[in-house]
Amino acid sequence: MLSNYIKIAWKVLLRNPFYTFITLFGISFTLLILLVLSAFLDHMFGSHYPEQQRFRTLYIPSITLRDSSRTSTMKGPMSYKFLKKNLSALGGIEAYGISSLFRTTNAYVGSKRIKMMVKYADSGFWRVTDFELLEGKLFNESDIDRGQHIAVITEKVRDEYFGPGESVVGKPIEFNGLKYRIVGMVKGSPVTHPYTYADIVLPYNSPKSEYESDSKNGAYIGIIRARSARDFPSIQREFEHLTQRGLKFPFEESGMKVAHLEAKALPFLTGFIYEFFQSESTEIFFTVVSLFMLLFMALPAINLINLNISRIIERSSEISIRKAFGAPSKTILWQFVIENVFVTSLGALIALVFAQIILSIFNSSGLIPYAVLSVNYTVFGIGLLLALVFGLMSGVVPAWRMSKLKPAEALKGA
Amino acid sequence: MIKLSGIEKVYRTSSIETLALDNINVDIQKGEFVSIMGPSGCGKSTLLNIMGLLDEPSKGEVTINERQLKGYKDKELARIRNQEIGFIFQSFHLINDLSVLDNVEIPLLYRPGSGSKRRELAKEALEKVGLSNRMKHFPTQLSGGQKQRVAIARAIVGRPSLILADEPTGNLDSNMGNEILNILLQLNQEGSTIIMVTHDENMAKRTNRLIRLFDGRQVF
Structure with a gap:
């Protein structure tokens, strides 16, 4: 039938x-x-890729500073020091990473200009992401402590700067008037993943990284990898508590008397919605x-x-x-x-x-x-x-x- | 075989009430070949539809094979139509999207049995009406006479005890009409009870009995 x-x-x-x-x-x-x-x-x-563990990752994309009447607001990425101080005090997490958002820079091969996106990051950045290492290694704490001019590049930079299939580890790459020694090459992140997207990742203490700024505002964002998404509420509470610790309101920041400081650790989607609707509801x-x-x-x-x-x-x-x-x-x-x-x-x-x-x-x-x-x-x-x-x-x-x-x-x- | 007692059929619209059948009493025995005749609009097809459980009477009782069918549900009536009655229509009513063989199989789809058994029975029925060479054709590829033979094959494939034919030769020329009537006579001789609506006196004469209707009433 x-x-x-x-x-x-x-x-x-x-x-x-x-x-x-x-x-x-x-x-x-x-x-x-x-x-x-x-x-x-x-x-x-x-x-x-390279954020396969987003389901157990919290992002701190910005800090909001307001005056006492809440009429003036400053919002944007944070300083390295602000994030370092608060994230390093955070317990019960698997790892945290601090990195800048990408910036455009140019490198030259002969007369050919290569446009590249540069990011500054700490070694934790590699622990809260899942970049696929194609060659060499990812820089660690001791590499950063040694203050060397080193870089991790993506295949795209390899192909454009050195040529496809070339071995890159140990070779120098020059941009912004400085030479960096390449220590590793990873598969790149798509531009649609703004917190991990970059063509070159440099240690946070590299020149021009502005990591020493004492302001609250800066160029950095934080990423926290929790052991499980179940830990999110306690991590979020603790992080918010830490950000208020030791602050004496009002304080001066870029000419504004700051009476309220808000920095939230949010899951990716919630953070995205929060940016637009000021609501954490997905x-x-x-x-x-x-x-x-x-x-x-x-x-x-x-x-x-x-x-x-x-x-x-x-x-x-x-x-x-x-x-x-x-x-x-x-x-x-x-x-x-x-x-x-x-x-x-x-x-x-x-x-x-x-x-x-x-x-x-x-x-x-x-x-x-x-x-x-x-x-x-x-x-x-x-x-x-x-x-x-x-x-x-x-x-x-x-x-x-x-x-x-x-x-x-x-x-x-x- | 089939008995109608006090059958009345009224068609109602919001403004008009039409009495299509009025106090019809018919008793048809097993093995009979009965014709129903009458002018157009006298209620012949309505009567046949009631006999075939395609329509309900407004009043009266229908008894088929000793069962009085008042109050039977759709499913039970469908089962009786499927197993005990075969229909032949004036305009054939074949499904043009299905092959001749698939059309003949239709009554068997609604009873238990394997696909191969269905095929076998449908082929047998087509052989009986002389169309075994047209099994894979589609209705649109057949002549009127051939279509009616397919319709007969479909009516007999389930081996019903009662065949109801509503002007089966109405759309055919006289040669084709005779051919179809001969097949029906043959089926009757093999034991089928047949009730046929016709306009053709000559055809009616070849059947065992004639029921005449006029304005919804039985005339003798």
């Missing part, structure tokens, strides 16, 4: 290619957009994304409902024949359920194939270097489920009404 239903479903699809195209296009295009969009969101906010984000996705799915769903209704009315003859020859109403209903599942699954399969193709083209295009976008199968599952629900609702309701008709009435119209 199942093969008979699928055969019919297939024939119905072939009977009117334009209808079929619209139906399948509606389902597959919607799912495709959802998959590609969610792949981007997942890439932006999920745990991916519910807003998920509500906005879910609403957008639902709205996006609503249009093709309505279209699908219309198409299904006309398709089923068109098939009243078949329904009545089946009823005349002994198909109970429930069996007729099942037939349409199976057909809808078949058509929706076909649309979903097309969407999945195209999403894989688009993402693999994107990944290999180098549009965002080092970005590896992949299909999120949870989103695919939810999208498929929603498509099935819409498909079933749109197909089954008119089919149910048709199946309830007396066969004689249905045959009259056939």
Whole structure:
């Protein structure tokens, strides 16, 4: 019986290619957009190279300083010293790292200018991230203490500065009028991961790093790797407590009398939302994304409902024949359920194939270097489920009404 | 075999009430070949639909094989239609998207049995109506007479005891019509009870008995 239903479903699809195209296009295009969009969101906010442990990582991207009336606010990255003082006192964590945000610099090979992003970091930076070491080593505390001019570069710098496939460890690289000895090479981080993105990572005590500033404001951010996400609340409380320790309000900072200081350690997504909405609730984000996705799915769903209704009315003859020859109403209903599942699954399969193709083209295009976008199968599952629900609702309701008709009435119209 | 007692059928709309059948009493024995005749709109097809459980009477009782069917649920009526009744329609009512063989298989889909058994029975039915060479064709590739033979094969594939034919030759020329009637006569001789709605006196004469209707009433 199942093969008979699928055969019919297939024939119905072939009977009117334009209808079929619209139906399948509606389902597959919607799912495709959802998959590609969610792949981007997942890439932006999920745990991916070199931040595979984001789920147990807290970020301290900024400090907010306010005056007593809260009319003036200063917000931005922190000084190395401020972060060092507070993070080093933090207990119960696996590791912490301090690094600057990336800055642009230029290096020259002959007359060729190479634009590079430079980051200053402590040795903890390598412990709170998961960079893949391709050659040499990552600098450690003793390397930093020795105050050497050393650098860890990415493949991109290797390829542009030295040439693809060249060995780089021990070789010098010159920029900003200074020479650095390369100690290691790592696979780079995509630009979409701003806290780890850089082409060259230098020790925090390298020249021009501004690590000695006594201000609260600066150029650095902190990363904390917890043993488990369960530890987040206690770490966050302790960190906030530490940031207030020993402060005598008001104090002077860049010409402002600071009466309130706020620095929060937040999970990546929460931190992102906090920057925009001043709220730590991720519910807003998920509500906005879910609403957008639902709205996006609503249009093709309505279209699908219309198409299904006309398709089923068109098939009243078949329904009545089946009823005349002994198909109970429930069996007729099942037939349409199976057909809808078949058509929706076909649309979903097309969407999945195209999403894989688009993402693999994107990944290999180098549009965002080092970005590896992949299909999120949870989103695919939810999208498929929603498509099935819409498909079933749109197909089954008119089919149910048709199946309830007396066969004689249905045959009259056939 | 089938007994109708005091059958009345009223069609109602918001403003009009039409009495399509009025006090019909019919008793058809097993193995009979009965014709129903009457002018257009006299209620022949309505009567046949009630006999075939495709429609419900407004009043009266239908008894098939000693079972009085008042109050039977959709599922039970569907099972009786499936196992005990075969239909042949004037406009064939074949599913154009399915092959001849798949069309003939339809009644067997709604009863237990393997796919191979279904195929075997459908092939046998097609052989019986002389269409075994058209099994893989689609209805749109067949002539009217061939389509009606497919419809007959579909009606007999489940070996029902009762065959209801609603003007089976109405859309066919006289040669084709005779061919179809001969097949029905053959089936009757093999034991099937057949009730046929027709406009053709000559065809009706070849059956065992004639029921005449006029304005929804039985005339003798």
